[in-house]
Structures are given as C-alpha cells and as structure tokens.
Amino acid sequence: IDDIPDIDFPATPSFEQSADIDMADFDAMDLTPPSAEFPSMGDDTNDLSEFNEFASSTKTGPSMDVDDFANFPIPDDLPILEDTEDATAEDTSVDGFDGFSLDDNILHADSSAEDEFHIPGFSDFAEGTSFDGLDEITGGVSARKSSKKDIPLEITEVDFSRFIDLLARYPLNLRMAVEEYISEGAGSELQKMELVHLILEETPFKRVARIMEDRLNRSIPIPKDFEKKTAAEYEQEKASLKYLIINKILPAAILFTGISILTACVIFLSWQFIYRPIAAESLYKRGYAAIEDARYTQSINLFDQAVRVWNKKKWYFRYARAYREKKQFISAETMYERLLNRFKNDRRAGLEYAEMLRTDLRNFEKAETVLRRRVLDNYVNDPEGMMLLGDTYLDWGEEVPEKYEDAKAMYSTLIELYGRKDPYLARMMRYFIRTDKLVEVLPLKDHFISKRKIALGAPDLVELSGYLLDKRYTPAPGDSEQLRSLIDDVRTLLEKALKAGPEIPEAFYNMGRFFIHNNKMDQASSALEGSLTLFETASPMSPKRVLTRVDAYRLLGELRANDKEYLLAQGFYAQGMSLYEQQRKNRSVSQDSKVGRLYADSADVDYFISNDLATAKIHYSRALEELYDNPSVRYRIGYIDYQNQEYEAAMQQFNRAYAENQDDKNIRFSFANTLFRRGNLFASQGHYERLMESLEAERLRKGIVFPQARTDHGAFVEQYMKTSNNLGVTLSRLARRTGDSAKNGRALALFSESTRAWDSLTRNPETLVRAAGSNLAFLNIQNMTHPRAEFIPELYIDIPKTLEGEPILKQREDR
Structure with missing residues (x-):
C-alpha cells in the first residue's frame, strides 16, 4: 500500500457553485476505471499521506473494517453473473461515478455530518466500532481489483x-x-x-x-x-467418433428401430384386428353353412375353431337360432349356455334361451330357472324378464293348473311396478281367458276395443276373438247366458284379428269356424284352407297350435263329407290323424276331444259309406281313447259288435250308451235284441215292454199316420212293426218255457199289430193294393195257428245303425 501514490481529491463545490456547473464537463470526463495497479494515477496523484489524513479526520466516526462486508448477506434471488458477469458488475459499480461530483471536503467533514447523512444498513453499526484506517480499505480494494480483468474500451x-x-x-x-x-x-x-x-x-x-x-x-x-462452425472445424468434427455416432450411426439406428417397431406394430395390429377377425369370420360362415346342410357336428367343430381365433357375440346368437330352427335343441341349448357364460349373463341371450325352453321344449321348470337366475338376478325387475316369466307360468298352467296363480302374481307385480300399461293388461286378459273367467275378460275387451287404435297385439287379439267365438256358439255347461248376451261383436273382432295378423293361421281357423256356425260353407272352406297353408310354415308349433291344426283338418274334412266328397274327406282326416300320431310319439301334445272327433268322423265314412266295420271300430275305439266318449260312438261300436255276434261286448257298449240316453228308442230296441240273443228273455221282455209303451204314446200323439207321405211317420211305423213282432216272439218263447198260455194270446195280438203296420207301409196309397208277399209277423201267426215242430217264431234281428234322429252319411246320387 505504501507504493500507492497519494490521491489529491478536488475540493467539493458549494451548492451555489454546483448550480453553475456545465453538463458538458461531464462529457469531457475520462471515466475509464483505473486498473488494479493504478497505472494512470502517476503524477496526477498526491502522496498517500492524504489518505492517512482522511483516515485520521474520520477517526471520530464509527470504526468500520472493510472485511466486515464479506459477511454482508446477499439475497438469494439477486442475479449474479459468473466470471465475466461478476467482473462486469464490479466495473459497473466503478463506472457508477460517471457524472457524479465529490465535494472537496468530503474526507474532511466534521463529525456533525454523521447526524445529517444516514444510509440504512451501513450506519447502524454498534457503538464502539471504528475504522482501523485506510490501510485496510485500500488493501481490500486492491485485493478485489486485482482479481478483475481489464476490459479495453477500444x-x-x-x-x-x-x-x-x-x-x-x-x-x-x-x-x-x-x-x-x-x-x-x-x-x-x-x-x-x-x-x-x-x-x-x-x-x-x-x-x-x-x-x-x-x-x-x-x-x-x-x-x-x-x-455455426468453419469448414475446417466442421470437417474435423465430422471425422470424430462422436459425430459419427450422433449423426450417422444413432439416426440410422433410431430410424431402423422406429421402422422395426412400426412394422412390428403394423404386423401385430393387422394380425390382431384384421387377419384374426377375417379368419374367424370365414370359419363362422363355414360352420353356419354346415348347419344349413345338416352337418351339425362339423358346424360345432368349425365354431370352436372360430372362437379360438376371435370371439364374436353375434355368431353365438346366429348359431343358436339356426340350431333352434333346425330342431337341434340340444345344440341350441349348448350354444345359449356358452353365450351366457362367455358374455356374463347377457340379457338378450337369457330371454331367447328361456323362450325356446318355454315354447319349443315345453321345459317350463328350466325356463323358470334361466329367467330367475340368469336374467332377473342380474337385471332386477326387468320388465321383459318378468313378463316372460309370467308367460312361462301361464303355459305351464295348461299342465299344472296351480301355475296359473303364479302367472297372475307376476302380471300383478308388473302392473304394480310399472303401472297399468296395455302390454301388462293384455297379459292379464290372457290369464283370464285361459282360466275361463268371462266376467273379467269382457271389461278388458271393452278397454282395448274402445280405443281409436287397438293396443292389443295380433296374438292376443286372435286369442280373444277365438275365446269369444267359443262362448258365443259352443258354450260350456254353466256359462252365464247374461254374459253371453253381451258378446255381440265376434265377427268384428275376428276381422280385426285377421287384419292384424294375416300371418297367424289361428286367425283364419277362427274365421272358418265362424262361417261354419253361420252356414257359409264356401267361405268357411276357403278360410280353413288358408289356415292349413299357414300352419305348414308356422313356428313355433306349440301343442295348442298342433291341436288347432289337427282340428282344421277335421273341419275341412267334414265340409267335404257334407258335399259327399268322401275321398277328399278321408284324405284330410288321414292327414290330421297322421300329424297327431306323430306328435303323440314325441309326447309333445296331450289327448283332446277334438282329436277324438276326428277319428269318429273318419270312422263314419267307413261305417256308412264303405261299410268297413272293422276299420270303423278301430277308429271309434281310438275316438274313445282321445276323450271323445258319447252315446253315439258307444252305440256304433255296440252295433259293430252285435253284427259280429259279440253280444257280450255289444251289451256293454249299449249299456253305457243307455246309461247316458235312456229315452232313445233305438238304444232300447238294440239293447233288448242283444239281451234276447244272449238268452235273457225276461230282461229282453222288460225293454220291449218299455219301448212299446213309448211307441203307443207316440202313436196316440200322432193320430193318423201317413207312412208313405211322411218320412218320420214311415220310420215310426216301421219301428212299431218290429218292436211288436219282437215282443210277441219273446212272449211266445217265454210261454213255451214257462207254459203260460196267456203269453201266447198276447203274442198273437202283437203279431197282428205288426202285420197291420207292415200293411200300412206296403199298401199303395192311391190304389190301396197290397204289395206281394208277407212280413215276419204274419208267418209267426201262421206258425202259432198251424204249429210245426221245426218252426220257431223269429224276431227282426236287424238294429238301427244310429241313435234316434242322427244324420246318416249317404252316397252321392247317380244322375
């Protein structure tokens, strides 16, 4: 520090003097900061002793050591430039004196200046501190300046x-x-x-x-x-390994890797989302085509292969529906089960599966399980599932009547949860139809019909119209006549049903029955033929629908029989019986009286037209098995047994017929004849006596009879003739057996009545000439009046073929 020359600070001008300072003087000032060695100070500086004077003059102020600034805190957010920036900052602090003029007496100011000039943070030092002298200050400045680099201004x-x-x-x-x-x-x-x-x-x-x-x-x-580099630097850099790696090898590697990854992704994605779906689609289609060709095992194998490649829900449905259409119900069940397991109890799959079980397989118990566990447990209170469950119970009620109440409970729950909506009310009406509650059906019918557009579906409309048709024309015992009188719109309903469901065969069937009841046979025939055509493609063929189809064959056969086209009639009967027997082998339908009537109608053709009594007996017997049991069928079976001289069997049939129809004269006459043939003369006498009483009463009611003019009178006279003769023969046999001569006298009287009846039948009403010959009663009289040992009184052994008043099939008259 001793080598540093003294600096002569100029005197500081007063305020008045400073006002006269020309600003141009600042432009002429040399603001170049001195170097660390102060080379420019030379001769212009005074001796360093002046610094000592400055130090001594300020001794009275607080002592300050320059080194104390080293501990001065610097804020963290203060930007500090490294190296050159630090130097620049220091130089800037030095250059900050540009344009600043120091007072001449700044270093010689008295101690009172302390009270007037105060810098916060620098003057607040603790008392007792003092400057140690300019030696330390100049030493610190010299040390800091020496570390900076000179920055030339040129x-x-x-x-x-x-x-x-x-x-x-x-x-x-x-x-x-x-x-x-x-x-x-x-x-x-x-x-x-x-x-x-x-x-x-x-x-x-x-x-x-x-x-x-x-x-x-x-x-x-x-x-x-x-x-930017020079060409030489660039060439040198290009020759370096780093440059080759960064600019040659690495980009190529990145490009290759990117292309490889992209290619791999394209290949994988193409294989995953293009090839696999296409390959699976091809396998699915091949398997589906195999179903169409009835190659069911192969279709399942192809389906399994396709599933391993790609799972597609729609193909599960298509396979299941195709198997169901081809009647491969086991395969269809398997497909629906796989569909439900694979796709977490899919709702639509569960509903279709239950529908197949309900309609095609009639497996109501399993359908209930599927609906409850697979559908309603996963889709709580699903309206479609609940409605299908109610339909299942309703169909189940045809076999187990207790299930009807379960169906009603399910429909009631639907109405309670979702309101009185038409689909739910229609289901409730269907329940009332199945349980034959006409009083409940009529208000619901009015509810739907009163609307401008009927809200009933075609199946419900068809079922309603058919039910009301039966109630109107073929009421069951116990039906209320008051309620039946309210049914006045049957034809309107039938026509609306036919319009709403032209593809439903039952609509045509009901219309055909309506025309039959109203004696419009041609229109009935057309409607029934239409129903049979639709039945050929109808699906599903439920047991009820099968029976309806069988009955359509019967009705059409009866129409042909009424037209005396017996061959065509037998053809329709045969088709109906064949269809029914096929379904019975599969146990898909139950016995029904309509089927029994079909067998009876077929037997009538054999009984009356072809006189094939053996075949007729088979069909009549089958009619009894099919619940078509009535006196007419019993009597005709008894007639065939009587003709075959099977009197025991004939007597049983006549007895069953007589139990249900005791007033029929034909049954009593046939029963009496059978008893006579079996040797039971006293029982035979009793039936003949009862029959003669009824005939005498009828003769009195008729008065004068005209057997040649009136057919009913002719039948009455003929029956009177036969009955009086047979009773006379029975009495004659009893007189011979018992020795009662009174019976012989009565027998002669009865033979005379029989002869008179025969005379009235055979005498020409215009000429009153008797016909040649005599009847059996006249011969019996001759035997009694002129007895012969070899002659035995004989009765009329022929019995009527039908009950009293029944129609008889007749051959078409030759022209």
Missing part, C-alpha cells in the same frame, strides 16, 4: 472484423438483440464493451443470450443445437 480492426464474423454466426434473434443493445441499448459503454469482448472470446450462444435477456428484460430463445 478494439483493433482485426478484432472488429472478427467480431463481425462471429456475430454473423449467431442466431438471427440473438444477433438482432446484440445489435440493438450495442447501438441503442441503455447500458454503459463498459457493459457494451464487455459484451463485445464476450463475443470475441467466443462465449457460448446460450450464455450470451442469458446476458442479453437480463439486460433487455425479454426472452431470447436459442434454437436447439444451433452452432
């Missing part, structure tokens, strides 16, 4: 050219910022020269950009990896 022409070349390499935005700062910037010349030297020193772009951002207070982004 550059050579070579450096200028080099500066221009280097600046040209900068990014455009940074280059414009540098040019702007140097030419128009607010910084000092020292700061600008510092920037020039930084550029000359080839400072990295990013560092220069950070400096410019701080000085211009704006962002200056630098493009990534921006750098």
Whole structure:
C-alpha cells in the first residue's frame, strides 16, 4: 500500500457553485476505471499521506473494517453473473461515478455530518466500532481489483472484423438483440464493451443470450443445437467418433428401430384386428353353412375353431337360432349356455334361451330357472324378464293348473311396478281367458276395443276373438247366458284379428269356424284352407297350435263329407290323424276331444259309406281313447259288435250308451235284441215292454199316420212293426218255457199289430193294393195257428245303425 501514490481529491463545490456547473464537463470526463495497479494515477496523484489524513479526520466516526462486508448477506434471488458477469458488475459499480461530483471536503467533514447523512444498513453499526484506517480499505480494494480483468474500451480492426464474423454466426434473434443493445441499448459503454469482448472470446450462444435477456428484460430463445462452425472445424468434427455416432450411426439406428417397431406394430395390429377377425369370420360362415346342410357336428367343430381365433357375440346368437330352427335343441341349448357364460349373463341371450325352453321344449321348470337366475338376478325387475316369466307360468298352467296363480302374481307385480300399461293388461286378459273367467275378460275387451287404435297385439287379439267365438256358439255347461248376451261383436273382432295378423293361421281357423256356425260353407272352406297353408310354415308349433291344426283338418274334412266328397274327406282326416300320431310319439301334445272327433268322423265314412266295420271300430275305439266318449260312438261300436255276434261286448257298449240316453228308442230296441240273443228273455221282455209303451204314446200323439207321405211317420211305423213282432216272439218263447198260455194270446195280438203296420207301409196309397208277399209277423201267426215242430217264431234281428234322429252319411246320387 505504501507504493500507492497519494490521491489529491478536488475540493467539493458549494451548492451555489454546483448550480453553475456545465453538463458538458461531464462529457469531457475520462471515466475509464483505473486498473488494479493504478497505472494512470502517476503524477496526477498526491502522496498517500492524504489518505492517512482522511483516515485520521474520520477517526471520530464509527470504526468500520472493510472485511466486515464479506459477511454482508446477499439475497438469494439477486442475479449474479459468473466470471465475466461478476467482473462486469464490479466495473459497473466503478463506472457508477460517471457524472457524479465529490465535494472537496468530503474526507474532511466534521463529525456533525454523521447526524445529517444516514444510509440504512451501513450506519447502524454498534457503538464502539471504528475504522482501523485506510490501510485496510485500500488493501481490500486492491485485493478485489486485482482479481478483475481489464476490459479495453477500444478494439483493433482485426478484432472488429472478427467480431463481425462471429456475430454473423449467431442466431438471427440473438444477433438482432446484440445489435440493438450495442447501438441503442441503455447500458454503459463498459457493459457494451464487455459484451463485445464476450463475443470475441467466443462465449457460448446460450450464455450470451442469458446476458442479453437480463439486460433487455425479454426472452431470447436459442434454437436447439444451433452452432455455426468453419469448414475446417466442421470437417474435423465430422471425422470424430462422436459425430459419427450422433449423426450417422444413432439416426440410422433410431430410424431402423422406429421402422422395426412400426412394422412390428403394423404386423401385430393387422394380425390382431384384421387377419384374426377375417379368419374367424370365414370359419363362422363355414360352420353356419354346415348347419344349413345338416352337418351339425362339423358346424360345432368349425365354431370352436372360430372362437379360438376371435370371439364374436353375434355368431353365438346366429348359431343358436339356426340350431333352434333346425330342431337341434340340444345344440341350441349348448350354444345359449356358452353365450351366457362367455358374455356374463347377457340379457338378450337369457330371454331367447328361456323362450325356446318355454315354447319349443315345453321345459317350463328350466325356463323358470334361466329367467330367475340368469336374467332377473342380474337385471332386477326387468320388465321383459318378468313378463316372460309370467308367460312361462301361464303355459305351464295348461299342465299344472296351480301355475296359473303364479302367472297372475307376476302380471300383478308388473302392473304394480310399472303401472297399468296395455302390454301388462293384455297379459292379464290372457290369464283370464285361459282360466275361463268371462266376467273379467269382457271389461278388458271393452278397454282395448274402445280405443281409436287397438293396443292389443295380433296374438292376443286372435286369442280373444277365438275365446269369444267359443262362448258365443259352443258354450260350456254353466256359462252365464247374461254374459253371453253381451258378446255381440265376434265377427268384428275376428276381422280385426285377421287384419292384424294375416300371418297367424289361428286367425283364419277362427274365421272358418265362424262361417261354419253361420252356414257359409264356401267361405268357411276357403278360410280353413288358408289356415292349413299357414300352419305348414308356422313356428313355433306349440301343442295348442298342433291341436288347432289337427282340428282344421277335421273341419275341412267334414265340409267335404257334407258335399259327399268322401275321398277328399278321408284324405284330410288321414292327414290330421297322421300329424297327431306323430306328435303323440314325441309326447309333445296331450289327448283332446277334438282329436277324438276326428277319428269318429273318419270312422263314419267307413261305417256308412264303405261299410268297413272293422276299420270303423278301430277308429271309434281310438275316438274313445282321445276323450271323445258319447252315446253315439258307444252305440256304433255296440252295433259293430252285435253284427259280429259279440253280444257280450255289444251289451256293454249299449249299456253305457243307455246309461247316458235312456229315452232313445233305438238304444232300447238294440239293447233288448242283444239281451234276447244272449238268452235273457225276461230282461229282453222288460225293454220291449218299455219301448212299446213309448211307441203307443207316440202313436196316440200322432193320430193318423201317413207312412208313405211322411218320412218320420214311415220310420215310426216301421219301428212299431218290429218292436211288436219282437215282443210277441219273446212272449211266445217265454210261454213255451214257462207254459203260460196267456203269453201266447198276447203274442198273437202283437203279431197282428205288426202285420197291420207292415200293411200300412206296403199298401199303395192311391190304389190301396197290397204289395206281394208277407212280413215276419204274419208267418209267426201262421206258425202259432198251424204249429210245426221245426218252426220257431223269429224276431227282426236287424238294429238301427244310429241313435234316434242322427244324420246318416249317404252316397252321392247317380244322375
């Protein structure tokens, strides 16, 4: 420090003097900071003793050591430039004296100045501290200045050219910022020269950009990896291993890897989402085609292969429906089970599966399980599931009547949960129809019919119209006549049903029955033929639908029989019986009286037309098995047994017929004849006696009879003739057996009555001439009056073929 020359500080002008200072003097000032060695001070400086005087004059103030500034806290957010930036900051502090004039007496100010000049943070030192002297201050300044680098304010022409070349390499935005700062910037010349030297020193772009951002207070982004090099440097860099790796090998590797990954992704995605679905689709289609060709095992194998390739829900449904259509119900069940297991109890699959079990397989118990466990447990209170469960109970009620109440409970729950909607009310009406509650059906019918557009579906409308048709024309015993009188719109309902469901065969069947009841046979025949055509393609063929189809064959056969086209009639009867027997083998239908009537109608053709009594007996017996049991069928079976001289069997049939119809004269006459043939003369006498009483009473009611003019009178006279003769023969046999001669006398009287009846039948009403010959009663009289040992009185052994008043099939008259 002793080598430092003394500095002569000029006197500080007073306030009045400072006002006269010319600002031009500041422009002439040399603000170049001295170097660390103070080379420019030379002769212009005074001896260093003046510093000592300054130190001694300020001794009275607080003592301050320069080294104390080393512990001065620096805020963390204060931007500090590294290396050159630090130097620049220090130089800037030195340059901060530009334009600042020191008072002449600043170093010689008295101690009173302390009270007038105060810098917060610098003057608040604790008492007792004091400056140790300028030796320490100058030592500290000298140490700090020595660590800084001189920044010349001038550059050579070579450096200028080099500066221009280097600046040209900068990014455009940074280059414009540098040019702007140097030419128009607010910084000092020292700061600008510092920037020039930084550029000359080839400072990295990013560092220069950070400096410019701080000085211009704006962002200056630098493009990534921006750098300009000379050709030699570039060639040298290209020859380096780093350059080869970064610019040759690495891009190629990245490109190859990217292409490989992209290719692998394309291959994988193409295989996963293009090839596999297409391949699976092909297998599915081949398996589906195998179903159409009835290659069911192969279709299942192809389906399994397709599933392993790609699962498609729609194909499960298509296979299941195809198997169901082909009546392969086991395969269809398996497919629905796989569908439910694979797709977590799919709702639509559960409903279709239960519908198949209900309609096609009639497996109501399993259908109930599927609906409850697979559908309603997963889709609680699902309306479709609940409605299908009610339909299942309703169909189940045809076999187990107790299930009807379960159906009603399910429909009631639906109405309670979702309101009185038409679909649910229609189901409730269907329940009342099946349980034959006409009093409940009529209000619901009025509810639907009263609407402008009938809300009933075609199946419900068909069932309603058929039910009301039966109630109107073929009422069951016990039906209320008052309720039946309210049914006055049967034909309207039938026509609406036919319009709503032209594809439903039952609609045509009901219309055909309506025409039969109204004696419109041609229209009835047309409607029934239409129903049979639709039945051929109808699905599903439930047991009720099968029986309806069988009855349609019967009705059409009866129409043909009424037209005396017995061959056509027998053809329809045969088709109906064949269909029924086939379904009975499969146990898919139960016995029904309509089927029994079909067998009886077929037997009638054999009984009356072809006289094939053996075949007729078979069909009549089958009619009894099919619940078509009535006196007419019993009597005709008894007649065939009587003709076959099977009197025991005939007597049993006549007895069953007589038990249900005791007033029929034909049954009594046949029963009496059978008893006579079996040798039971007393029982035979009793039946003949009862029959003669009824005939005498009828003769009295008729008065004069005209057997030739009136057919009913002719039948009465003939029966009177036969009965009186047979009773006379029975009495004659009893007289011979018992020796009662009174019976012989009565027998002669009865023979005379029989002869008179025969005479009235055979005498010409115009000429009153008797016909040639005599009847059996006249011969019996001759035997009694002129007895012969070999002659035995004989009765009329022939019995009527039908009950009293029944129609008889007749052959078409030849023209």
